[in-house]
Amino acid sequence: MNNIRINHVEIENAAPKEIEKRSFEIITEELAKRKIYLPEDQAPIIKRCIHTSADFEYAGNLAFSEGVVESALEAIRSGASIVTDTQMGRSGINKNYLSRFGGKVYCFMSDEDVAEAAERNSTTRAAASMDKACGLQERLIFAVGNAPTALIRLYELIQEGRITPELIIGVPVGFVNVVQSKELILSLSDIPYIIAKGRKGGSNIAACICNALLYMLPSGKNTNKALDKEDASG
Numbered sequence: 001m002n003n004i005r006i007n008h009v010e011i012e013n014a015a016p017k018e019i020e021k022r023s024f025e026i027i028t029e030e031l032a033k034r035k036i037y038l039p040e041d042q043a044p045i046i047k048r049c050i051h052t053s054a055d056f057e058y059a060g061n062l063a064f065s066e067g068v069v070e071s072a073l074e075a076i077r078s079g080a081s082i083v084t085d086t087q088m089g090r091s092g093i094n095k096n097y098l099s100r101f102g103g104k105v106y107c108f109m110s111d112e113d114v115a116e117a118a119e120r121n122s123t124t125r126a127a128a129s130m131d132k133a134c135g136l137q138e139r140l141i142f143a144v145g146n147a148p149t150a151l152i153r154l155y156e157l158i159q160e161g162r163i164t165p166e167l168i169i170g171v172p173v174g175f176v177n178v179v180q181s182k183e184l185i186l187s188l189s190d191i192p193y194i195i196a197k198g199r200k201g202g203s204n205i206a207a208c209i210c211n212a213l214l215y216m217l218p219s220g221k222n223t224n225k226a227l228d229k230e231d232a233s234g
Contacts, residue, residue: 072194083105086146168191
């Protein structure tokens with residue numbers, strides 16, 4: 001690869017289709033320099049979180065329940081759908097790849113009945129959207145990247161026996177009840193989870209974890225090519 005100089009700044013002359021590949025090469029190199037060695041099954045997920053955020057702390061703060069990657073892949077293969085707590089998260093998930101396995105992506109945050117339920121029950125739309133998801137007769141993966149109230153309500157619904165998620169991706173970002181909501185999910189012994197400990201996270205991280213799982217499957221494994229236009233999160 002021949003670099004170029006612009007106004008005394010050296011620029012890598014990477015072809016557009018090679019930029020993502022080069023990014024992952026840099027991530028791998030930096031992890032090695034930091035003497036960070038990732039479990040083989042978790043590496044694609046952690047690296048994609050770093051790729052999305054440029055934050056290497058994800059190499060240490062993502063918590064995986066035992067066997068979660070394989071169980072998540074099996075759920076996707078079996079047609080599981082994904083429920084998110086933001087339209088941003090929904091937009092970032094590669095719906096074309098997911099549809100190859102029969103799954104869909106849902107976000108109920110803008111639904112009128114969810115807004116009415118939230119007002120009636122004096123709760124958040126995010127919590128009300130978890131209640132609405134209980135009505136879906138599908139295998140479900142929950143990808144929560146913004147609202148800790150969604151995780152708290154999801155925990156309550158699980159405890160009430162109203163829903164059994166195939167996977168919980170719990171990565172809300174912020175300060176109020178963020179850490180506490182994640183601790184609730186971490187306390188579950190029978191629900192697979194991927195959790196970003198502490199305050200880190202975001203809708204883009206929730207979406208990129210979903211995409212990382214998709215790209216690990218044979219018909220979706222395309223890590224080193226440019227992503228579909230709709231896949232905004234990486």
